[in-house]
Amino acid sequence: MEKEEKSKGERCWKVESKKKKGTLCMIPERCKGCGFCIEFCPMKALEFSDKTTDKGYHPPKLTGDCILCGKCEKICPEFAIYLEEEE
Numbered sequence: 331m332e333k334e335e336k337s338k339g340e341r342c343w344k345v346e347s348k349k350k351k352g353t354l355c356m357i358p359e360r361c362k363g364c365g366f367c368i369e370f371c372p373m374k375a376l377e378f379s380d381k382t383t384d385k386g387y388h389p390p391k392l393t394g395d396c397i398l399c400g401k402c403e404k405i406c407p408e409f410a411i412y413l414e415e416e417e
């Protein structure tokens with residue numbers, strides 16, 4: 331799993347699953363630490379990171395095998411996670 335920083339503060343991970351290819355990105359400063367994305371990820375691929383945002387939250391990081399299902403993007407109330415799928 332490859333990590334890259336796209337713009338300041340934003341964290342992105344390249345994902346290649348059996349069916350899909352793309353990038354999962356996290357905008358830490360938007361995160362409020364609710365944990366919904368971690369709880370509802372069907373692959374249990376997210377966990378809280380050790381990083382602390384200016385507001386004192388720990389934004390999740392990708393640690394497992396993401397399948398780019400899009401649940402985290404849909405469920406995040408703060409629009410802190412988004413996916414970019416490649417064709």
Ligand code: SF4
Nearest residue numbers: 371396397399400402
């Ligand atoms: S896209 Fe799906 S599999 Fe990947 S981290 Fe989000 S919820 Fe989990």
Ligand code: SF4
Nearest residue numbers: 361362364365367406
């Ligand atoms: S659902 Fe959004 S706000 Fe909640 S922990 Fe995940 S990224 Fe942060």
